Amino acid sequence: MTAPRVTDLSDFERRVVEAAREGDLLGAEQIEVADLAETDDPDHLLRAEVLRDLLLGRHGDLDPRGVVLARVRITGALILDGATAMAGLMLLNCVFDQPVLARQATLPHLYLIGGLVPSLQASRVRIEGDLHLSDGVRITGGTPEGAIRLIGARIGGSLLCRDAEITNPDGLALEASSADLGSGLYLHRGTLISGSSADGALHLNGARIGGPLECQSVKIANDRGPAIEADTLTVGRSMLIRDTELTGTGEIGAVRLQGAQIGGQLEFSATTRITSPDNRLLSLSDAKATTVFMPDGLVCPDGSTSAECSRPELVWLDGFTYAAIDPAFGWRRWLHLLRRHTEYYDASGYQKLAAVERTAGHDGNARAILIAQQDDLRRRSPDALGGPMSRLFHWIWGVLAGYGYRARRTAAALLLALVAAGALGLWAGATETRPGHHAAERVATGTSCSPVELIGLGLDRGLPIAPTGLRSRCDLDTASAAGQVFTAAIWGVQVAVWGLATLALAGYTNLVRKTA
Incomplete structure (x- = not known):
């Protein structure tokens, strides 16, 4: 049974309704967010059920520009589960004292700019325009499900987090697995995403992003698992990780992109850092990108290209396919990663690198890569060659003939x-x-x-x-x-x-x- 419309409106709530009809910004007097979270001033208070009625059109037609509020404390739980809002919502430096629930809801747009939200639970939500979280908004969570939960969400525009703080000491920070983000995912300028989950602080498994995925000047941290877990992620354009700190842990790396499909380039800038207490940094197993841009110090700070290295950092490159690598990084650095910064011998990494160099017309480089592959096979997987005599002949063949490539x-x-x-x-x-x-x-x-x-x-x-x-x-x-x-x-x-x-x-x- 549908709950009846709230009729006993306060003076401030009536002003909110009138401003929404006219498409005006209703802003309460200046107040700090911390003070707003504690105030009982009726000129700052809006009941969540009144806001729900307003969004559902129970107070008449609303301006297409939507409901725009500033410096308002919204009391009670805003429950939009399964609802279809008649207008979008923009909140400027507003405070919720309970989570926002918008599971399977439909909204024209949602902007949370500044302010405080205990959590946003919006699995399978449909947002026709953008979802923006920006300008100092703080979204916290206290459950394993996530501070922001967007499982299976459909966002026609972009998901933008700019100067946002999304934290959850008890689980995921931002959960968007199987979500469809039409125009892109943008994590920009001072955004902090911090969680404590074996599934990652930022969880994007199976998500589809029509535009780019950009991490620019952000920090993503997780003390129980990866910073980013994005297995089978699909990105329509490029994935750009710039000036970003990624801290996580886990058996398959602090950043997991296993099986990800990136339509453009995969770029890590020189100012990006990936750290893990167990030195397991990055997994690109079975992923695909057109071009790879990777700075010298991202995996091996020594910048080595030799067959020897004492650095313990590990990456997973088995099955990773790409059309080209950054010339500034070079095939020798990539070869060094294959030889010294992977956990086990895998032929596919060498074969792909050799194919890329051969396509570029560098046959000599391709031969050197394939010779290194055979050396690594004998070093890390000798049993695959057979008994002692077979291994001896393999070594002799390498010395005298370069395994057929010399x-x-x-x-x-x-x-x-x-x-x-x-x-x-x-x-x-x-x-x-x-x-x-x-x-x-x-x-x-x-x-x-x-x-x-x-x-x-x-x-x-x-x-x-x-x-x-x-x-x-x-x-x-x-x-x-x-x-x-x-x-x-x-x-x-x-x-x-x-x-x-x-x-x-x-x-x-x-x-x-x-x-x-």
């Missing part, structure tokens, strides 16, 4: 093997086995071979194919112990030449490419 290195190693074969021939010709005889000598006469013949002998025995026939004139004396040693050594060179030749051929013809 064919020139293989060719150089092949050249060194051939030089070693020639050197062994010379050495054998200089090694005396008995008076007048050497480990390598002329076959017919047993006399010394010339230096050219000895080098040719080493190459002839070292090369696995195309013998020159030189050994019919000059060869190793395999009857002697020294000759047998040199024979075995050259067999080893021959095996190395076979292997290196195979690797070189495979590298040049792209037959060997490790991508897993």
Whole structure:
């Protein structure tokens, strides 16, 4: 049954009704917000049920500009659950002594500018225009549900928090999961969002933002979980985090954007800081953005690009896709994050970074990234390579062939093997086995071979194919112990030449490419 309209209006309440009909601002005399919260002056008091009647049109038609009040204390609970307001509401430095309840309500717009609100419970609310919380408004909460609760809300305009203080010592600060924000989410200029919840201080899981998401000069903190939890968030344009302090904790980072879809760039400015007592900073697992802008010190304050780092900060980049990274940050810094600031080996991060560099025409960078991937695989996931012998061969393959990405290195190693074969021939010709005889000598006469013949002998025995026939004139004396040693050594060179030749051929013809 619908509650009857309140008829016993005070003089001040009648003035409120008349001002709303005319579209005028009704402002009580100057008073500080702290004093307003305690005053019993009837010229500042408006009962919540009278305001509800006014918004529902029970006092006649209202001006399209809506109800505009300043420095008013609203007593009792403003209950708009399921209601459809005839006009929007703008409150300037007003105070509520009980929560505002607007669950499944419909409003043209809602502006809370300055003042104090115990909490705003507005799940599945529909606001045709904007929801603005600005100019020093303080919204507090004392329950786990959140100081502001906008689950499934539909806001046709933007959600703006500017110089707002949204706090909840017992749970979420701003809960907007599955909300639809048509024009954007703007957290600007001195806004503080502070909560104490495992689900984040700012909770945006599954939310859809038609415009940008901007955090500019704000602080978001949570002592029990992430500062921002925004898994599967969809942002139609860019997500810009500038001059912002984000403090949180949790197993998957102080800022969680897992599976988020960002239509424009993802930018963290140089003056943005993410901190966590357990050094777990940022998760972008399975997220997507067009361009990534990230300052040097956001994750690794040392600014390192090397394969070594003692900084403990962690990020999650597995499955994160992007079209480009900030040139000022550079692919080497991103590679450093993959190698030293992720919790476990993941191939997808390396593959994506290599693909971005290859698309940009930087094939040499792409090869360096893929080589680093294989090094990281052996370092952090050796069991994936098999047993000790497989790991040894993997290491040798990396040293000699760059895992198939450095064919020139293989060719150089092949050249060194051939030089070693020639050197062994010379050495054998200089090694005396008995008076007048050497480990390598002329076959017919047993006399010394010339230096050219000895080098040719080493190459002839070292090369696995195309013998020159030189050994019919000059060869190793395999009857002697020294000759047998040199024979075995050259067999080893021959095996190395076979292997290196195979690797070189495979590298040049792209037959060997490790991508897993």
